[in-house]
Amino acid sequence: MPLYCSRFMVAPCKRTLGDVVPDHSSRVFRRCWRRLWHPGRLYTGSVTSSPDSEFRNSEMSTQSEKPFHTPVMVKEVLQFLDIKPGQVVLDLTFGAGGHSKAILQSVPGVTVVAADRDPKAFQMAQRLAEEYRGQVKPVLGRFSELNNLLPALGLRPGGVDAALLDAGCSSMQMDSAERGFSLSKDGPLDMRMDGDRYPDMPCAADVVNALDQQALASVLAAYGEERHTRKIAAAITQARSVYPIGRTLQLASIVAGAFPASALYARRDRLQRPSHVATKTFQALRIFVNDELNELHAGLRVAQTLLRPKGRLCVLTFHSLEDRLTKRFLRGEDLAAPPRRSHRQRAKARLGLEGEEHEEEEENEEEEKGRESKHWVSLKKVIKPSEEEVQENPRARSAKLRTAGLCLTSTHHARLWNHVEASSRYNEYDAS
Numbered sequence: 001m002p003l004y005c006s007r008f009m010v011a012p013c014k015r016t017l018g019d020v021v022p023d024h025s026s027r028v029f030r031r032c033w034r035r036l037w038h039p040g041r042l043y044t045g046s047v048t049s050s051p052d053s054e055f056r057n058s059e060m061s062t063q064s065e066k067p068f069h070t071p072v073m074v075k076e077v078l079q080f081l082d083i084k085p086g087q088v089v090l091d092l093t094f095g096a097g098g099h100s101k102a103i104l105q106s107v108p109g110v111t112v113v114a115a116d117r118d119p120k121a122f123q124m125a126q127r128l129a130e131e132y133r134g135q136v137k138p139v140l141g142r143f144s145e146l147n148n149l150l151p152a153l154g155l156r157p158g159g160v161d162a163a164l165l166d167a168g169c170s171s172m173q174m175d176s177a178e179r180g181f182s183l184s185k186d187g188p189l190d191m192r193m194d195g196d197r198y199p200d201m202p203c204a205a206d207v208v209n210a211l212d213q214q215a216l217a218s219v220l221a222a223y224g225e226e227r228h229t230r231k232i233a234a235a236i237t238q239a240r241s242v243y244p245i246g247r248t249l250q251l252a253s254i255v256a257g258a259f260p261a262s263a264l265y266a267r268r269d270r271l272q273r274p275s276h277v278a279t280k281t282f283q284a285l286r287i288f289v290n291d292e293l294n295e296l297h298a299g300l301r302v303a304q305t306l307l308r309p310k311g312r313l314c315v316l317t318f319h320s321l322e323d324r325l326t327k328r329f330l331r332g333e334d335l336a337a338p339p340r341r342s343h344r345q346r347a348k349a350r351l352g353l354e355g356e357e358h359e360e361e362e363e364n365e366e367e368e369k370g371r372e373s374k375h376w377v378s379l380k381k382v383i384k385p386s387e388e389e390v391q392e393n394p395r396a397r398s399a400k401l402r403t404a405g406l407c408l409t410s411t412h413h414a415r416l417w418n419h420v421e422a423s424s425r426y427n428e429y430d431a432s
Contacts, residue, residue: 070171071098072396073385077164077314078106080379080403085109087161090306092143092299094125095170104132113153113160115139115146117295118173119195142194143299155306163303166316167296167326169193169286171395180204183252183282189245191282193290204285208245213237223293223321224284231258232281252278283319293325300329304375307406312379315402323382323400330404332373379403 071077077099083089086109091100094114103112114125114136125138141149173193174181180190180203191204202210211219216233220226235258236245245251255278287293303313315330317323328335383401390397 070393070395071102072166072316072393072399073383073389073401074099074102076383076401077316078102080314080401081162081164081312083107083110083162087111088113088155088159090155090160090163090303091115092146092163092303093166093170094121094138095166096121096172097124097128099164099166100125100128100136104128104135109135111135111137113137113139113150113155115141115149117142117194117197118170119197120172121170140197143295143302146299146302147305150302150306157305158308160303160306161308161311163307163311163313164316165296165299165303165314167299167322168292168318177248180248181282181286183248183276183278186247186249189248189251191286191289202289204251204289205244205246207285207289208236208251209240219288220281220284222284223287224280225320226280226284228258234258248282251281252276255281287321293321296322296325297329297335300326304406309406311406313376313404313406317400317402318398323402326402327382330373330376330378330402332375375407376404377407379405 081089081103083103083106085107087107088111089100089103090113091103092115094100094116095118097114100112100114103110112132112135114128115138116122116125117140119140122138122140125136129136129138137153139146139149139153169181173179175185177185177187178190179195180187189203189205189208192198192201194201207219208216213230213233213236216236217229220229220232226232232255235254236251239245239254239257245254256276259277300315307313315326317326324339325335328339333340380403383403385393385396385399
């Protein structure tokens, strides 16, 4: 069974994120994903037209858009990675290559392993490899696949000096209407970061057309932290009974129709700009389709395995689910257990304030004591972009940067490598 259809997709993330999904939801998710995975049940409706997509901007749909990418907090990333000439850097999310290019331009003789699950990003990494001969090694694969892909490049545990992970959706994906990530651009409701690598992988259209109302509400609550889950799930269920949902603007209009007109842009982002009511719905579907939280956990474990002692890791996150998981991982907490809460967080939970939108999770230094991990040493508390950067690049407004140094001993890496070698020898024997 594919990773994104497994039970682990729901249950561990549920516990990791603080029991935000009801206990019975794992059965609901397994049943619905089995329906989705059946080839005869995948969405086959038209993605070129629908009654609810007539209002889309024809100029937007016909104009070819050139993706524009501005990497977030480049100076801070370079500062805390502290890369020296000749070192090996693992860029786990190459994307459009903004951070990798900055590393190559600022540090001579550095080797960048550019990994990404998006085939288009892989093609861009290949072009960068032609520009920097012998310094860029492109890799196509998810975080969960890298343990099998990276040894072919000669990377062994302890062989990487610095690692960077830029979580979430890239600007290149968001700006491409045909990828279906953006609710402001009309396109097929796809949202698969892997593109066409796995043709049978369920897309966002499959989710909204096949999951029952209860499962849809659970997805929106768990991965979008949406408060009006039942209202939105009911609107989607009713709309798809009339016509299959296959376009991004079609879904956005359905979600908007569940609210009064005054609430359409009543929400505000961190720049106090109007935010569409369907924003969290799109986020939830994207995370669910791509199994982003489990993949993020897998990427963090890959970095922990490959980094040398005192090697540095920088993780960029863009919403609270990613940041919470990263913070707990770097603390060495058991992600399958309920998160430990501070006195302030427990008080807010008693008062019912945890669901407030755009809540800032403040960190108290006194409460952080005793939470140090035996694997990681935090280099600095969470870093946020400057006001100047946010003004120049509004997409950086919700970014958070966490930095840590690995404090594992070399004996631990030797034990890991012996296990890898034993597994490879067994596979060679089994193949013969």
